[in-house]
Amino acid sequence: MNKLGIEQQAWKLWYELPAMKWEEALPIGNGRLGGMVFGGMGCERIQLNEDTLWAGFPRDTNNYEALRYLKRTRSSVDSGEYAEAERLINEKMLGVNTEPYQPLGNLWVEHAGLPANDNGSYRRELDLATGIASSEYGLGNGKVLREAYVSAVDDVMVVTYEASAGELELLVSVDSLLPHKVGAERDKLVLTGHCPTHVADNYKGDHPHPVLFEDGGGLSFELQLKVLLEDGAVSETSDGRLHITGARKVTLLLAAATDFVRYDKAPAGLQAASARCTDRMAVAETRGSSGLLSNHTKDHTRMFGRVELNLGMTAAADQPTDKRLIAYRNGGEDPQLEALYLQYGRYLLMASSRPGTQPANLQGIWNHQVQPPWNSNYTININTQMNYWPAEVCALSECHSPLFEMLRELEESGQRTAKIHYAARGWVAHHNTDLWRSTVPTGGDASWAFWPLGGAWLTRHLWEHYAYSLDLSFLEKTAYPLLKGSAMFLLDFLIEGPGGYLVTNPSTSPENKFVTQSGELSSVSLASTMDISMVRELFTHCIKACRLLEADSPFVVELEAALLKLPPLQIGRHGQLQEWFYDFEESEPGHRHISQLYDLHPGERMTEETPELLAAARISLERRLSHGGGHTGWSCAWLINQFARLRDGEEAHRFVRTLLSRSTHANLFNDGPPFQIDGNFGGTAGIAEMLLQSHKAAIALLPALPSAWPEGSVSGLRARGGFTVGITWDGGEWRHASITAAANGICMIAHSGEFEVRDEAGASIACEGGAFQVIAGESYLLSRLEE
Structure with missing residues (x-):
């Protein structure tokens, strides 16, 4: 014990x-x-x-003709000729495919x-x-x-x-x-x-x-x-x-x-x-x-x-894993199999991403094919990022470091791409990269290949590492230079659009298409919701970093001015959160990506303080699901995290069951299909998100606990602010929690009821409004009081 x-x-x-x-x-x-x-x-x-x-070797894959067509493409978008804009991108502005990982x-x-x-x-x-x-x-x-x-x-x-x-x-x-x-x-x-x-x-x-x-x-x-x-x-x-x-x-x-x-x-x-x-x-x-x-x-x-999890034992735990999984698919209850899935995800991250190695790729580190699916590369419009969602919360922070090293190299490579493709400062990466740190759009179609926000999304992991560790040296020496470089590119890429807003143009919402007024399909328009959400988040992170480091005041002024001109999130004709600047109809309403909900998860903008946006996000999810969404393993895993952020434990757990029942091999590898490891990591992060959230400056204990886990306990999960958390619960409510602080400061608990706080010696600690003082290295025991 x-x-x-x-x-x-x-x-x-x-x-x-x-x-x-x-x-x-x-x-x-x-x-x-x-x-x-x-x-x-x-x-x-x-x-x-x-x-x-x-496969491959070092080479220059930049498209030296791309910049010549940027202005023409933007003009086509401005005039509503979206299919023409897509044609120009496909024919003139794309690059070459990444190389595959080999057995x-x-x-x-x-x-x-x-x-x-x-x-x-x-x-x-x-x-x-x-x-x-x-x-x-x-x-x-x-x-x-x-x-x-x-x-x-x-x-x-x-x-x-x-x-x-x-x-x-x-x-x-x-x-x-x-x-x-x-x-x-x-x-x-x-x-x-x-x-x-x-x-x-x-x-x-x-x-x-x-x-x-x-x-x-x-x-x-x-x-x-x-x-x-x-x-x-x-x-x-x-x-x-x-x-x-x-x-x-x-x-x-x-x-x-x-x-x-x-x-x-x-x-x-x-x-x-x-x-x-x-x-x-x-x-x-x-x-x-x-x-x-x-x-x-x-x-x-x-x-x-570092992490232990008990969601309740069942007789199925004595069965072989493959038979246990079959029983689960047939409707059997097995909460400890769900706990095993979280621990397996932690194991896989340890096994595929350690300091000094390459980051976990689309298959982690395991591949038996000369031509693996999607080259087993780094797909940075969701999949690579999902690989690292569990790193901080599941107490494997050091496993994050290979991703940061790749970011340093992408910055170097991406500076040339930013200049050659867009005549922009800073650095850029698109939707795919490989060992050779390609930062250009790949070949293929604009709907996936043309998305110059991949690098910006990856920088979120730098900020997350700081938020969990409070390591100012990391923020100053590693994170901030990369954040600033990505923000500089976006400042140059943004242009004035309708209503005087600053917009991305051309813009796509990863891999999705819409129906134009003339009935054509296109993926290219302006200011997709995901683009603007990520621009706003990156600029905000840069401003926070500058203030923490007491540096770069002129850059803060530039960023703050740009933030004021970004378009707001919009609610469309179905009550959904719009995916694009205009309220287009989707060509595939059940699309696997839910990019427009970035601000719900992994972003932090949609909370109980924005109820109208939460309602629109839920409608967006319901529309996706009613049309067959969540059908790939990784997209199902993203749904767990999305519903956890909506504080909907029942729906989150439904997709835990779906992920294990429909998209899991006998060895518990995620079955996309085919095998992709992102579903494992996304599912691991989703289960953790159901038990602990800390994205709004307060620790939420059991924010999305389902009825399937009425009793249980967890220890070792980490929260932003430098905290390590343990929780025990029964009757669907937390009873005790331990909070260990990595730094002096204040701990805020997001709980509307009453609870008491005691230090390691058992002495009572003053707690006002859910906040109490903490000392680095010390632990505090929280006990819920009967209401």
Whole structure:
């Protein structure tokens, strides 16, 4: 039990059979190196990824003709010729597609002589609390325990086999879908390969030797595997495998690296990749099996154990995860499966985004295809941002740092795009980017490709990190320069429009289209609601930052003048929040994006203080849903967060159920379809949002608690203002809460009833209007008083 009375429990996914397909395998990772563990008995497969293994190479993708057509496009929009404006953008102002994230390869371990029938003793599991995927099966009179993990401390994958009786005979090999060579020497395998400089957009399938590569220019990579034995022997075979015999315990160490240097630097060559692997392997060998395990578990449990959640136990918790999920789809109640989903999302973020790695991409870090869906890239018109919604509230703030590093690089790349495409100051990024930090519009259609607000949305994460941490040094050195650069671009991109308002032109609402007065479909107009919401938010964040840092007063004046001229949010003919400046009819009323509701979530402008906007937001959601909206996994996850902000716990929980029932694979990966990890992260953030909100300068305890969770407890969630929060509740109402402060100040609790506050010594603390003084490092216990 912890101090809130929360029962510690095992956070595990487990199964009675090996994975039959990739979406049933179990993910492990350290942010840089990833594996999908299938758990086969006679033959184990671990599919491998490395976070810098992308097609492509550094190049200038800017469209030097785009600026010539900006004025003509704006003129077409001004005259209501929206289809013509879209044609100009599609033909003259777009760029090239991003490059795809690539699969590294596979580790294969054949257990020679293993009986086909395991006599029902098989079990595989993923322990979220330790970050270890394991399987256990019979061997003679005993069992074999196989464990796999990826150490963030030592930067290697470790796979161990241990037999309780009898001896192990294993055949170990590695391969890749990319062009490669494998060499074997005594107790070591080395795989070297070359990445494509471009993958054809129409490539389909996983043919082992796809004809899609250009020579030269792409990344090189190397994978090294080393066998450590406590007994037994290992030798190389004539077909390039390692043969292990007579062993009781086997440890396989795997290191992998590319020759990637930086987004704007040429690859360093295969020798660089080899040296990186060799250095990591040398350190790992000195640690040994026990030292590696100790380092890994200490690091992993330190992070994972920050949050505990109990939503109520059910008998289903004793069932295998896949059977448990089937029962849930059939209407069974399983609140602890919903709690497991939150913890799984936290685990996935830890495994795919650590300091010093690349950010979590569209599939986190796990991809088995040469041409993955949507290139498995960074889609920054919702999906990448959703990946990081849980980072702060779920106590994984350090997992946010790879996104901030990518933002630094996007600023560099985006400065050229801002100048070349728009003759603007600052920096810009559109709807997609990749390892090479492309900031141009992609190819395709304006409805998705032309959206120069992607970078602005990403800057919200900088402000969120400050709001949760109160780290002024981060605000000054990292956040504010990026915020200012994005705001400078938007100041230059805004032009005067109808009614003297400052508007974005041309403008799209991500991926959606409207019906023009002439009956044509178009995505291009002016001042989409999302554009203006994000401009207003970014300018406001910049002003707040300037005042906190006591800097840049002239810039504040410029921003404040622009804010006064932005158009207001508008309510349309159906009572909905308008998606565009004009009250267009949507061509697809059930569209998966709900971009016009940005100010409800993740933004903060729509609250109980703006009831008319909340009502319009609800109507917008109802219209989307009545026409089939929320049909993709990530859009369903966004709905959880939206209804949580509306304080509607029943609807929020309905979409928790929908996400798990309709859009979740057996391994709990989000099924878009296909697999996209954003749904996992968005669902995790949504469950947290139901339990705790802090976006309006006050902490709201259980703001959207559904009747399905009448009793429960949570600890370790974080609130803006530098607070860590724990809550226990029953009868659908909170009874006790703990608030731990990271800084001196005032804590405000958004609760209309009475409660008392006591410090760590049990002394009563004065509380007026829901506010009380706090001291850094100290905790306070809140108790609800009967009303």
